[in-house]
Amino acid sequence: MDIVAVSNSNVLDYLNDPSPRTLGRSALEWLDQLQKPTIIRVAGRDRSRTRAMATLLHGNEPSGLFALHRWLLEQHTPDVNMLFLLGGVYPAKIPPMLSLRQLSEGRDLNRCFKEPFEGEEGAIAKAMLAELHKAKPECLLDVHNTSGTGPSFAVTITNDAAHQALTSLFTDRLIMTDLRLGALMEYSEQEVPTVTIECGGSQDDQAHQLAYEGLVRYASRPDVLSLEKAEWDVEVLRNPIRVELVPEATIEYLTEPSGRADLTLPPDIEHRNFGIVSPNEPLGWIGKKGLSVLNAIGHNRTENMGQVFQVREGQIFPAQAIKAFMITTNPVIAKSDCLFYAVKATGEPIF
Ligand SMILES: [Zn+2]
Structure with missing residues (x-):
């Protein structure tokens, strides 16, 4: 059966149980066919329940798209209904495909899940939230890639057994943050347990494989919200600080x-x-x-450099044992975003 529903909204397209011959021979061919941010629904064995997965909110983070395309081609019957939301189709389609995080004149879609939902990205965010509200999924994942080549991790604003269980389908590290940026997970968490999955680098085959294997587990298990059924222990890192360069500083x-x-x-x-x-x-x-070229910012915007770094003979050392992550070696990201995030070695906040 091949039901391709026509869009009932100006903002989104809809695909219901797409057959393999409509999916192109590759994820890139499929993306080439997509015209708008797209909702994909796949009927499950238990039609009374739904699980949701958003991905491609950033157009240059393809692991979730690759995983979904492979999973759809393989024609799995999920345990419950599945609702997939492909967000950043517009930036992803701009040649060379999968190279742009957002449109050059547009906004970061994953900062638009908040009132007043302005502009094109705001309208997409609002339409995606309306689909989630309608489908009432039991949980939501938002699948991304990191900019560097680092390992996988998950991000949540709520740390409980359900969020740890969702994390364990993909990875063994969960970052709990009180920072609010307008990300999908912040809004959706009001209605449904949500975890953001960072699969690893956008160019890493390992990251694509992790997304695929995680999706298979997510769609096939009868229960994905109980920690007793978790694949492995999840390490929780709470409220990391952001270490930034001050605007005029230089880095090599x-x-x-x-x-x-x-x-x-x-x-x-x-x-x-x-x-x-x-x-x-x-x-x-x-x-x-000296350290005046750095900012260390906590989730409540406090700063306390003395608890983070010390300088001895021109070298910079942690002031206490720390665990750092999302470390970039890209000077552009180091200047425009941040150098890395850090918590105490125990996973607790530094301040
Ligand atoms: Zn992303």
Whole structure:
């Protein structure tokens, strides 16, 4: 059976139980066919329940799209109804496909899930929320990729057994944050347990495989919200601080400082992702301006650099044992976004 419903909204397209021959030979061919942000519904064995998965909210984060395309081609019958929401179809389609996070004149869709839902992205966010409200899923995942090549993790604003169980379908680390940015999970959490999954780097086959295997578990298990059934233990990291460069600061990634940058980090610092860095392990080198080139910001906008770093003989050390993650080695991201996030080695907030 092949029911391709015509859009009943100006904002979204709808596909119901799509047959393999409508899906193109590859995820890219399928994406080429998609015209709008798209809702895909697949009927399950138990038609009284629904689970939801959003992905491609960022057009350059393809693991969820690849996983969904493969899963649809394989024609699985899910345990319950599945509702998939492909958000950033417009930026993803711009050649070269899957290279743009958002339209150059547009906004970050995953910052638009809040009132007043302005502009094109706001309308897409609002339409997606309306679909979720209608379908009343028992849970929601939002599948992303990280910008670097780091390992997978999950993000939640609520840390309880259900959120840990959802996390364990994909990964073994859960970051609990009180930061509010207008992300899908913040809005949807009011109605349904929601977890954001960061599969790892957008270019990593491992990340695509993780998304696929997680989706298979998510769609096939009778119960995905009980921790007793979890695949593995989940480590919880609470309220990480954000470590940023101040706007005028310069950064370089070199094995030793050239003397021209305010901060020098080793090019392999990504290997430190989620590992513990003790107070006697240097993270990099700091220039003449010292720690004034850095900001360390907690979820309540407090700052306390002394609890984070110390400088000894031009080298920068953690002031206490920390666990850092989402470490970037891309100077553009380091300047425009942040250097990394960090918690105490125990997973508790630094401040
Ligand atoms: Zn993303």
